[in-house]
Amino acid sequence: MACLSPSQLQKFQQDGFLVLEGFLSAEECVAMQQRIGEIVTEMDVPLHCRTEFSTQEEEQLRAQGSTDYFLSSGDKIRFFFEKGVFDEKGNFLVPPEKSINKIGHALHAHDPVFKSITHSFKVQTLARSLGLQMPVVVQSMYIFKQPHFGGEGGVSRRMVRAPVGSAPGTSFLGSEPARDNSLFVPTPVQRGALVLIHGEVVHKSKQNLSDRSRQAYTFHLMEASGTTWSPENWLQPTAELPFPQLYT
Numbered sequence: 001m002a003c004l005s006p007s008q009l010q011k012f013q014q015d016g017f018l019v020l021e022g023f024l025s026a027e028e029c030v031a032m033q034q035r036i037g038e039i040v041t042e043m044d045v046p047l048h049c050r051t052e053f054s055t056q057e058e059e060q061l062r063a064q065g066s067t068d069y070f071l072s073s074g075d076k077i078r079f080f081f082e083k084g085v086f087d088e089k090g091n092f093l094v095p096p097e098k099s100i101n102k103i104g105h106a107l108h109a110h111d112p113v114f115k116s117i118t119h120s121f122k123v124q125t126l127a128r129s130l131g132l133q134m135p136v137v138v139q140s141m142y143i144f145k146q147p148h149f150g151g152e153g154g155v156s157r158r159m160v161r162a163p164v165g166s167a168p169g170t171s172f173l174g175s176e177p178a179r180d181n182s183l184f185v186p187t188p189v190q191r192g193a194l195v196l197i198h199g200e201v202v203h204k205s206k207q208n209l210s211d212r213s214r215q216a217y218t219f220h221l222m223e224a225s226g227t228t229w230s231p232e233n234w235l236q237p238t239a240e241l242p243f244p245q246l247y248t
Contacts, residue, residue: 153204
């Protein structure tokens with residue numbers, strides 16, 4: 001069971017985030033890591049699709065904004081790489097398993113291991129205790145957080161899809177303000193923890209200075225009851241994969 005207690009629900013509503021230690025079992029963690037290992041071993045990424053992932057606006061537009069590989073990844077399992085891992089011909093400069101920034105954006109739909117985790121009874125119970133009536137899974141990502149690579153954050157700007165046929169394929173609405181780092185709350189978690197984050201909470205993951213990757217599986221839920229998904233968003237449901245309902 002993963003039903004939030006009244007005090008947990010109050011804390012989430014007050015802080016905008018909540019850590020649930022031990023949410024995933026050791027066996028579930030191992031199953032995800034093993035499956036990701038298989039996916040990486042089997043990956044076949046065409047040279048022209050070897051896209052570096054960046055959260056910096058200029059680099060993001062240059063590296064992924066104009067590529068169909070990124071824009072059409074919402075209903076597929078695709079690979080996005082750290083900077084500096086390819087030579088000028090697109091060949092790996094480091095072992096492939098050390099080169100990946102993330103895998104997205106439809107593990108929850110296409111892979112049995114991640115589908116079972118996402119739609120598990122405890123996740124559904126958690127969503128019900130949050131009062132979600134008709135939650136849908138918008139996207140999922142497996143984030144590697146490779147040793148000595150960079151960080152993530154920001155919700156005050158939105159990455160939107162440009163009109164069909166225009167280049168680059170995406171643009172940004174809004175801008176990222178300077179933030180007082182002292183306002184961020186450090187939240188260390190143990191293996192198997194779930195970090196529940198409200199969609200409007202600014203969060204970031206700082207550079208990994210350790211010698212080991214800091215891996216996480218993340219998926220985004222939207223309340224579909226009484227809401228409309230913006231047609232501007234870069235990520236769009238497709239005929240092949242409408243946003244799947246969480247409750248099964």
